[in-house]
Amino acid sequence: MNDDYRRALEAATREYEELGAKRREIDGRLAQLSQSIATLTRLLGFTPTVPFGLTDAIRMTVRGAGVPMTPVEVRDRLHAIGFDVSKYANDLAAVHTILKRLNESGEIRFLARPGGKHQYIWNAGVTPVVLTKDVIQHVRDNTMEREAAQATDIDVRPASRAPAVKRRKRSRR
Numbered sequence: 001m002n003d004d005y006r007r008a009l010e011a012a013t014r015e016y017e018e019l020g021a022k023r024r025e026i027d028g029r030l031a032q033l034s035q036s037i038a039t040l041t042r043l044l045g046f047t048p049t050v051p052f053g054l055t056d057a058i059r060m061t062v063r064g065a066g067v068p069m070t071p072v073e074v075r076d077r078l079h080a081i082g083f084d085v086s087k088y089a090n091d092l093a094a095v096h097t098i099l100k101r102l103n104e105s106g107e108i109r110f111l112a113r114p115g116g117k118h119q120y121i122w123n124a125g126v127t128p129v130v131l132t133k134d135v136i137q138h139v140r141d142n143t144m145e146r147e148a149a150q151a152t153d154i155d156v157r158p159a160s161r162a163p164a165v166k167r168r169k170r171s172r173r
Contacts, residue, residue, distance in 0.1 A: 031064030042082030057083045058098045068119035
C-alpha cells in the first residue's frame with residue numbers, strides 16, 4: 001500500500017514540475033508578445049482598446065526581460081515600448097512603488113546589489129522537491145556534515161591571500 005502511495009506521489013510531483021515549467025515558458029512568451037503588440041501598436045499610431053495600467057506594464061516588462069532590472073531600467077523599458085508615464089508627476093517614484101508592491105506580493109524578487117544598484121527579477125516560482133527517507137538518512141549520515149557541525153576554533157584561509165578568519169565554537173541547544 002505504501003508503495004502505491006509513493007508512486008502516486010512521485011507521479012503527481014513529476015506532473016506538477018512539468019506543468020510549472022510549461023507555465024513559465026508560456027508566461028515568458030506571453031510577456032514577449034505583449035511587448036511586441038504594445039510596440040507595434042505605438043509604431044502604427046493605434047490606440048489600444050484595453051489600456052495597460054502601470055502595474056500590468058511593469059509586470060510585463062520585468063517578466064519579459066528574463067534578467068534582473070533596476071527601477072531605472074524598468075522605467076526606460078516602459079518608455080521604449082510606448083507606455084505613457086507622463087501622467088505621473090515622478091515616473092521613477094511610481095515605478096519604485098509598484099516594484100515594491102510586486103515584491104511584497106511575491107510576484108517579483110528584490111536583489112540587493114553593492115553600490116545601491118538594487119534590481120528586481122520575475123519570481124519564476126518554486127519547484128517542490130520530495131525528500132524521501134533515503135535522502136534524509138544520507139544527509140544525516142554524511143560524515144563531512146557531522147564533522148562540520150562539531151567544528152571548534154579553526155583558521156579558515158580563503159583562496160585569496162586575505163588574513164585568516166577565526167571561527168567561534170557554536171553552542172548546541
